[in-house]
Amino acid sequence: MDLTGKAALVTGGASGIGAAAVRRLAAAGSVVAVADRDEAGARALAEEVGGLALPGDASDPDTMTMAVDVAEDAFGRLNIVLLNAGVTAGQSGIENLDLAAYRRIVGVNIDHVVFGLTAAVPALRRAGGGTIVATASLAGLVAMPGDALYTMTKHAVVGYVRSAAPTLAPEGIRVNAVCPGFADTPLIAKAKDRFGDFPLLSAEDVAGAIEAVLERGEPGECWFVQPGREPAPYAFRGVP
Ligand code: NAD
Numbered sequence: 356m357d358l359t360g361k362a363a364l365v366t367g368g369a370s371g372i373g374a375a376a377v378r379r380l381a382a383a384g385s386v387v388a389v390a391d392r393d394e395a396g397a398r399a400l401a402e403e404v405g406g407l408a409l410p411g412d413a414s415d416p417d418t419m420t421m422a423v424d425v426a427e428d429a430f431g432r433l434n435i436v437l438l439n440a441g442v443t444a445g446q447s448g449i450e451n452l453d454l455a456a457y458r459r460i461v462g463v464n465i466d467h468v469v470f471g472l473t474a475a476v477p478a479l480r481r482a483g484g485g486t487i488v489a490t491a492s493l494a495g496l497v498a499m500p501g502d503a504l505y506t507m508t509k510h511a512v513v514g515y516v517r518s519a520a521p522t523l524a525p526e527g528i529r530v531n532a533v534c535p536g537f538a539d540t541p542l543i544a545k546a547k548d549r550f551g552d553f554p555l556l557s558a559e560d561v562a563g564a565i566e567a568v569l570e571r572g573e574p575g576e577c578w579f580v581q582p583g584r585e586p587a588p589y590a591f592r593g594v595p
Contacts, residue, residue: 359384362430367440369396371540375562388426413440414462419470436475439490448504464508484527491532520575535580
């Protein structure tokens with residue numbers, strides 16, 4: 356996929372990985388809608404890149420439908436949707452469950468990806484095809500002791516992406532995930548105490564991997580992003 360002249364929507368676009376992806380897409384010649392519950396952040400970045408701000412809660416199905424509709428109307432088409440909004444659980448999820456925080460992480464990390472994908476498909480179909488990339492995580496590929504809830508949500512994203520991809524590929528709608536290790540963003544700053552010191556990606560490293568996936572990904576691939584390594588599709592082992 357050539358990013359020149361494409362129209363993109365990025366959720367969680369006001370901060371961290373999403374903001375780096377917005378800037379990268381704009382620099383590559385795409386027009387970008389910045390969707391985020393942080394209204395001021397979304398507006399500031401949209402102004403910076405000459406894009407569109409779409410404030411709202413990405414875990415709400417109507418908000419996602421409206422975001423897709425407004426972006427498609429404003430740009431005349433929609434070619435790329437990055438489902439990137441995400442939160443951490445702030446709890447292990449094994450004992451003393453905080454129900455409100457549980458509902459929140461499932462809403463943002465799982466519901467949002469389902470609502471975003473189902474809202475995006477008709478618009479991408481109208482554009483003659485397109486690409487959806489969900490930001491999963493290293494925690495979508497391996498177990499993360501101490502972070503069971505976050506890990507569960509990101510495994511759900513990986514499973515959904517891999518299973519939706521073959522259904523949509525014949526229509527030219529490609530679905531992928533990126534699975535970054537730890538990246539230096541406000542999200543990970545909150546978890547640092549629990550995990551200690553570890554090598555960090557930058558948000559720009561992850562945005563570069565998203566660009567590589569957009570340009571060169573194959574349907575259903577989940578690209579693994581690690582410090583000091585070229586981003587590459589994760590090799591899932593099949594059931595014998
Ligand atoms: P971040 O906190 O810097 O950015 C997340 C953005 O999502 C924020 O702008 C926030 O306002 C927005 N957001 C959160 N909930 C929302 C909601 N309900 N509706 C709309 N917007 C909402 O974090 P980040 O590290 O850039 O995270 C981006 C994605 O990358 C997340 O899905 C995260 O799980 C994933 N990820 C992060 C890391 C890491 O180490 N930082 C590693 C792997 C995966």
